[in-house]
Amino acid sequence: MLVDSDYFKRRTVQISLNESTRGLPSDDSLRSSLASCGDIWYFQSFSSKGKGGVIKQHTAIVVFYDLAAASRTMSCSHTRQAGSFWQKDSVKAHGLKHGQPYEIFWTEIVQRLWQESQDPSSRSNNPPQSSTGPSNSANYGPSLKRPRTEDSGTTPGGSSNTSNHASTSNPSQTPGHAPAPTERLLARISQLTAELNSTRAARDRTIFERDSIRTAYTAEQRRHRETLYQKEAVEVALSQEKAERARILTKFGSVLVYGPNPTGLDGKQKTIRLCSDECDKSSERIKTLQREMSEAQVRHLGEQDTARKHATKQLDDARVTIQQLKSDLKQSNLILLSTQQRLKFTQKSMESMEQARASTVKDYEETKEELELYKGRLENEQMLVLKLKDTLIPAKYPARANWGMLDPTPSSGSGEPSHLFNNLPRPSDSEGYGPLLKRPRTEDCNTVPHGYTTSSRHTSASNTSQASSAAVGSLEWMRVRIVRLEAELNSARAACNTSNSEQSTLRVAYQDEQQAHQKTNTQKKAAEAAVSRGNVERDRLRAELEATRLYGPTANVDEGKLTIAQSCSTECNKSNEDFKTLEQKLEEAERLRMEEHLKAKASTGELIDAKAAIKQLELDASQSKFNLASVGEQLESKERECALILEEHKDTKEKLEGYKRRLEHEQMLVLKLRDMLISEAYRSLGAAPESLGVIMSAMELPQVPVLGNTGPN
Numbered sequence: 001m002l003v004d005s006d007y008f009k010r011r012t013v014q015i016s017l018n019e020s021t022r023g024l025p026s027d028d029s030l031r032s033s034l035a036s037c038g039d040i041w042y043f044q045s046f047s048s049k050g051k052g053g054v055i056k057q058h059t060a061i062v063v064f065y066d067l068a069a070a071s072r073t074m075s076c077s078h079t080r081q082a083g084s085f086w087q088k089d090s091v092k093a094h095g096l097k098h099g100q101p102y103e104i105f106w107t108e109i110v111q112r113l114w115q116e117s118q119d120p121s122s123r124s125n126n127p128p129q130s131s132t133g134p135s136n137s138a139n140y141g142p143s144l145k146r147p148r149t150e151d152s153g154t155t156p157g158g159s160s161n162t163s164n165h166a167s168t169s170n171p172s173q174t175p176g177h178a179p180a181p182t183e184r185l186l187a188r189i190s191q192l193t194a195e196l197n198s199t200r201a202a203r204d205r206t207i208f209e210r211d212s213i214r215t216a217y218t219a220e221q222r223r224h225r226e227t228l229y230q231k232e233a234v235e236v237a238l239s240q241e242k243a244e245r246a247r248i249l250t251k252f253g254s255v256l257v258y259g260p261n262p263t264g265l266d267g268k269q270k271t272i273r274l275c276s277d278e279c280d281k282s283s284e285r286i287k288t289l290q291r292e293m294s295e296a297q298v299r300h301l302g303e304q305d306t307a308r309k310h311a312t313k314q315l316d317d318a319r320v321t322i323q324q325l326k327s328d329l330k331q332s333n334l335i336l337l338s339t340q341q342r343l344k345f346t347q348k349s350m351e352s353m354e355q356a357r358a359s360t361v362k363d364y365e366e367t368k369e370e371l372e373l374y375k376g377r378l379e380n381e382q383m384l385v386l387k388l389k390d391t392l393i394p395a396k397y398p399a400r401a402n403w404g405m406l407d408p409t410p411s412s413g414s415g416e417p418s419h420l421f422n423n424l425p426r427p428s429d430s431e432g433y434g435p436l437l438k439r440p441r442t443e444d445c446n447t448v449p450h451g452y453t454t455s456s457r458h459t460s461a462s463n464t465s466q467a468s469s470a471a472v473g474s475l476e477w478m479r480v481r482i483v484r485l486e487a488e489l490n491s492a493r494a495a496c497n498t499s500n501s502e503q504s505t506l507r508v509a510y511q512d513e514q515q516a517h518q519k520t521n522t523q524k525k526a527a528e529a530a531v532s533r534g535n536v537e538r539d540r541l542r543a544e545l546e547a548t549r550l551y552g553p554t555a556n557v558d559e560g561k562l563t564i565a566q567s568c569s570t571e572c573n574k575s576n577e578d579f580k581t582l583e584q585k586l587e588e589a590e591r592l593r594m595e596e597h598l599k600a601k602a603s604t605g606e607l608i609d610a611k612a613a614i615k616q617l618e619l620d621a622s623q624s625k626f627n628l629a630s631v632g633e634q635l636e637s638k639e640r641e642c643a644l645i646l647e648e649h650k651d652t653k654e655k656l657e658g659y660k661r662r663l664e665h666e667q668m669l670v671l672k673l674r675d676m677l678i679s680e681a682y683r684s685l686g687a688a689p690e691s692l693g694v695i696m697s698a699m700e701l702p703q704v705p706v707l708g709n710t711g712p713n
Helices: 027-034 067-079 100-118 120-125 180-258 266-392 457-551 557-685 689-698
Strands: 012-017 040-049 055-064 091-094
Touching (some): 012 067, 067 091, 180 557, 266 557
16 A cells, blocks of 8 residues: 555644743653653654753654544644643644754654554664554554565465475565565665655745745735825825815915905906816816726726636636646556556466466376276276185185284195285275275375375475465566656656746746835835925915915015916916826726736636646546446456466365375275285295196186296296
């Protein structure tokens, strides 16, 4: 089972302080307090130098065996019951945070835990800060160690074959003598695991930096927007101040021209009145346009912000979905590849079993024919021996005609064979023979006679084939593991590159936003300075107007009238220019709003493309799942067929072994009967041709002539 580094992260808890003035409790105290939540797998504390060179423990990382123990620790820290060590020692538990402990966790602790999970014997070499509690596979998932494929020399029937144990032992029992391909594959797996862990750590750091830059960019956008609002307010105040100053100048000109009791000319009065009306209208129009422009800018900024947030959220969701679907598709492809390899391996095993079964059936047929032949010969020999017994044993010994019960004392002169059957073997019933001339039973054929060994050629071949199959399965497992690690490494590198590109884009956008903010801030300060100057000028004009009303017009009335009229005309011209400028700004804001609307449409098109890509990936994933299900069904059917063939092979092999033992049994019996009976007969009869003739006639052999007294031919 493939276990990623998140397996350890979900079981990890970081212990920190609520108050920076104190330090964490001692390691033993903290370990004993946390032991109530669950068994601790690994524990490490981090210290720092405080004031006066005092070293204080400020952080600790705890890895539990059980996932529920980590959740229980977080819950206890959150509730903080009265009297608990969370409240007494002012500590808290939370997930991993970026910093030195975070980097050490990903670079050192995860690698150490991974090695411990693959080799449980290495836990005895753990540092003092790591816990050595008993492991519980039911709590934290299946073991990460690959199952051993050693062969203990057990035959398919269940009996132990000690003669072939040394020759069929698996190389995995002696890791020092592992073959070179296995060592290279293991080294490649370790290298890919280390690269994958470092790439994931770099990816996490890049994602953290990207999120930090995105947060800073969002904050800078918010500050820029606030500065824009303040700038608009200052511009509105500046326009109001200009209108107020124009109104004051108009009143001041009227006072200067007509005095307290106006009796001036009608033309000048009409001119000044028209100028005043124009100034008032311009002021009203400026205020209206400024208000509309402010509303348009606020609306534009709001729409832009809303559209950006919506598009960004949808694009982020689409990218996350695409990434997840891609990873799921890769995982499905890897599982499909592994299942296909298992199917090929099962097909090869089934073909080899078919060949072994065919050879076994062939041997069975040959052995059966040979057994029938030997059975016929054995029956003939038995009939011959019975005839010999009836012929050679006289009728005066009817009660002593049993095998092995003849009188061993020689009787001279009688001519009877006194020691003919004394030297015949007397096998016991416990050895599976029964009486000498009795044919062995079928149920006794499976028992090997004492003193004889069966052939271990088939058992050795089966053990060798099992060992080779286990070695091939181990190599296939390591190759699949390497393919999975390479795929995960490529995925992690792609995610890291994507995060780097997004980080670069966000950094450029953040710098542009900072420059725009600085420019807007400068414009706001300039507008504030202009407002301040306008306020000073307005106050001065008000003071002069009050003085003129109190003390009347001065001596230079005509010159004052001319100056005031010119100033009114100038103010009117400025108001008209401001009006045109505001209209241009309003048009520019409307144009920007339309451009943003078009950009939003473009982003919508990109979102549509992303959704189409998501649908395509979902279709590919469903197709891969369908292919995986079909291949799984084929694999199950092949495995069932393989199991049936294996059972038939075992049954046939057991029958063949039984027939072989039975054949050897009968062969040995026939050979003993033939050798001992004939040799004893010849030695017992000696040169008695009459007895030899009797034996030959009993054996249905032709008579031979007697050649002197040299003995029978």
